Amino acid sequence: MAQAPTVFQRRRALTEHELKLIPWFGLLKDSERKRIESQLVVSDPMPGDYVCRVGRKATYWFGVVEGLLKMSTDSASGRTITFTGVPPGGWFGEGTVLKHESYRYNIMALRRSVVAGLPIDTFHWLLDNSIGFNRFVMNQLNERLAQFIEAREIDRSTDPDVRVARNLATLFNPTLYPGVGEMLRITQQELAYLVGLSRQRVNVALNRLEEQGAIRIEYGGMRVLDLAALRATGT
Numbered sequence: 001m002a003q004a005p006t007v008f009q010r011r012r013a014l015t016e017h018e019l020k021l022i023p024w025f026g027l028l029k030d031s032e033r034k035r036i037e038s039q040l041v042v043s044d045p046m047p048g049d050y051v052c053r054v055g056r057k058a059t060y061w062f063g064v065v066e067g068l069l070k071m072s073t074d075s076a077s078g079r080t081i082t083f084t085g086v087p088p089g090g091w092f093g094e095g096t097v098l099k100h101e102s103y104r105y106n107i108m109a110l111r112r113s114v115v116a117g118l119p120i121d122t123f124h125w126l127l128d129n130s131i132g133f134n135r136f137v138m139n140q141l142n143e144r145l146a147q148f149i150e151a152r153e154i155d156r157s158t159d160p161d162v163r164v165a166r167n168l169a170t171l172f173n174p175t176l177y178p179g180v181g182e183m184l185r186i187t188q189q190e191l192a193y194l195v196g197l198s199r200q201r202v203n204v205a206l207n208r209l210e211e212q213g214a215i216r217i218e219y220g221g222m223r224v225l226d227l228a229a230l231r232a233t234g235t
Helices: 016-020 030-039 096-099 122-129 131-156 161-171 187-197 199-211 228-232
Strands: 040-043 048-053 060-066 069-074 078-084 106-108 114-121 215-217 221-222
Touching: 030 114, 060 096, 060 122, 078 131, 078 161, 078 187, 096 106, 096 122, 096 131, 114 122, 122 131, 131 161, 161 187, 161 199, 161 228, 187 199, 199 215
Parallel strands: none
Antiparallel strands: 040 114, 048 106, 060 114, 069 078, 069 106, 215 221
């Protein structure tokens, strides 16, 4: 039996609609867009498919057009450690691409997704030639640093309600994930994978946050009503 095509083998050119969903593309000059547009590709990883694997050399800078990814690694004991989720609008791995390194984490699709890739050489060309692109990447790096400092604080918390609230707040970051807006399309099971708790315990925490007026649970996801309250949970 022939093997199914890999995520890399399923790559294709972006549609006009997909191009509009890339947050940094509109920051480029017309001449820059024309030069790099044909080099952008997308693929459609299915649940469980890996976009990046630990130890593999970076060849693309990736971003989520649709869907939800999980960034994680495995400890020496074999336990999976989840760093964060990556919802629509999120671009990741710029540090690895900047240093021409191999990945130190896995990126896996939690649901059927559409993921864009910019070749590493094109990424560096834009850094050398585009002010708009440089500003976007600098903002990304600054927000990413704050995100991982926050993640360390979350890891120290033993309160499940705090873990759920703060992790959920991270996914609503408007700078890192501009495609989310006020409504995050995520199931309680997917959030449980990201937080490291059971779906039942996540459900309890979400209902408490809804009672407090921080979120509203809707069909297919959660709507943020008070992002500041989510971020302040447990402080």
